[in-house]
Amino acid sequence: MFERTELAQGPRVISARLQDSRSVAVAAYVLAGSRSEAPGQVGVAHFLEHLTFKGTAAFPSTRALSEAIEGVGGSFNAATDRESTVYWARVPRREAARAIDVLGELICRPSLSEGEIDRERSVIVEEIRGYLDDPGEYCQILFQQAMFGTGPLGREICGEESDIRALEPAQIREFWETRYRPANAVVALAGDIGHDDAVGLVDRAFGRGNGIAADPTPAAPVLPAGDRIRAGRRDTTQAQLCVGVPALRRDHPDAWTLALLNGALGDGMSSRLYLSLVDRDALAYDVSSGLVEYRDAGSLEISAGVDPERLPAALDAILVELARLRDEPLPAGELAKTKAYLAGGLELRMDESRHLASWVGGQEALHDRVLTLDEALDAVDAVTADDVHRLASELIRDDALRLAVVAPARHLRGLERRLRLP
Numbered sequence: 001m002f003e004r005t006e007l008a009q010g011p012r013v014i015s016a017r018l019q020d021s022r023s024v025a026v027a028a029y030v031l032a033g034s035r036s037e038a039p040g041q042v043g044v045a046h047f048l049e050h051l052t053f054k055g056t057a058a059f060p061s062t063r064a065l066s067e068a069i070e071g072v073g074g075s076f077n078a079a080t081d082r083e084s085t086v087y088w089a090r091v092p093r094r095e096a097a098r099a100i101d102v103l104g105e106l107i108c109r110p111s112l113s114e115g116e117i118d119r120e121r122s123v124i125v126e127e128i129r130g131y132l133d134d135p136g137e138y139c140q141i142l143f144q145q146a147m148f149g150t151g152p153l154g155r156e157i158c159g160e161e162s163d164i165r166a167l168e169p170a171q172i173r174e175f176w177e178t179r180y181r182p183a184n185a186v187v188a189l190a191g192d193i194g195h196d197d198a199v200g201l202v203d204r205a206f207g208r209g210n211g212i213a214a215d216p217t218p219a220a221p222v223l224p225a226g227d228r229i230r231a232g233r234r235d236t237t238q239a240q241l242c243v244g245v246p247a248l249r250r251d252h253p254d255a256w257t258l259a260l261l262n263g264a265l266g267d268g269m270s271s272r273l274y275l276s277l278v279d280r281d282a283l284a285y286d287v288s289s290g291l292v293e294y295r296d297a298g299s300l301e302i303s304a305g306v307d308p309e310r311l312p313a314a315l316d317a318i319l320v321e322l323a324r325l326r327d328e329p330l331p332a333g334e335l336a337k338t339k340a341y342l343a344g345g346l347e348l349r350m351d352e353s354r355h356l357a358s359w360v361g362g363q364e365a366l367h368d369r370v371l372t373l374d375e376a377l378d379a380v381d382a383v384t385a386d387d388v389h390r391l392a393s394e395l396i397r398d399d400a401l402r403l404a405v406v407a408p409a410r411h412l413r414g415l416e417r418r419l420r421l422p
Helices: 044-052 062-070 093-108 114-133 135-148 161-166 169-179 195-206 255-266 272-280 308-327 332-349 353-366 373-382 385-395
Strands: 003-006 012-017 023-030 075-080 085-092 185-191 229-233 239-246 284-293 298-306 402-407
Touching: 003 195, 012 195, 012 353, 023 093, 023 353, 044 075, 044 085, 044 114, 044 169, 062 075, 062 093, 075 093, 085 093, 085 353, 093 185, 093 195, 114 135, 114 161, 114 169, 135 229, 135 239, 135 298, 135 402, 185 195, 185 353, 239 308, 255 272, 255 284, 255 298, 255 308, 255 332, 255 373, 255 385, 272 284, 272 298, 272 308, 284 308, 298 308, 308 385, 308 402, 332 353, 332 373, 332 385
Parallel strands: 012 185, 229 402
Antiparallel strands: 003 012, 023 085, 023 185, 075 085, 239 298, 239 402, 284 298
């Protein structure tokens, strides 16, 4: 399914060939995110991601960069997470070299001019204000604080407005020089391109040198690390809530069991949460569960938007579904359905170049090993109902529950006493 080469003092290159695919996708992971920020650097990882798109040695402006990819019908973007920053591009197969060259420029040769730093500061401040004005985003911010505390895993990736205004150009350049090294990157390609050709293109575009950056980040705190309930007062017509428990670190032996647990609970329209809160009781327009996974910590989270008057009923219904998972093994038919849902989703994503590049690149960058699709399918198939029940019994506990709510003030009273499993 894939081939891998580690260039001396350069990126790790991993490629997956899709015969006859008309597109090539490239995902370049820099092993630096908001968790890599030292005290006084809060927000610098995300700030730097923005700045790389303002110009590089070969492409001196945003326009020049965008035209290089969009001018051939391609697309590209980037995202900062807590443990990595990923740059990606998808182009017609004949333009693979162009996509790799642009990503190499963004990561290895950004201009980082002082004028662009000053201009982009205002853009990021507006981005932060937008998150705080969005009730759903704000609820997520509050939940991360409740679950992970005030440290690097709990604070907002963008930082706060005061953090961005305080960042000096020298701090931003230092973070780039320290973390954005060729050897601190993983470049993944998917499409109809040979591995040797991919390695040659990456070697030319990214270069080599400086070695792998040391990781100064502290260990995750004992979870849950924040307040049991975090509430945000907003005069909205819909309340947002997020409730969850600590879960597993990435690459935990029970990771696939957790994926099945989450799939049954709240992934998709046939999940328990959707069928009970939306289809049966009409308590929400949408409800879902998801997993957050870091190298040494993780969480299981449930999010919903509901009528503020029905917030207590929605919270009670979610807690009932969590208690059912804790108390009762999944019936055989539901387990089989959830396995088919997860396995089929994996198979369908492997047909699309961007998803395949993210699959092999994300595993190479962040996981202990890279699984083939067949290995992943075998792992899903091996999970039993007893495995799911055991894990649910371990994770779903009253003392582990954390809740974040954004709603009008009068609807926030009394939630503490309701945050109990039946």
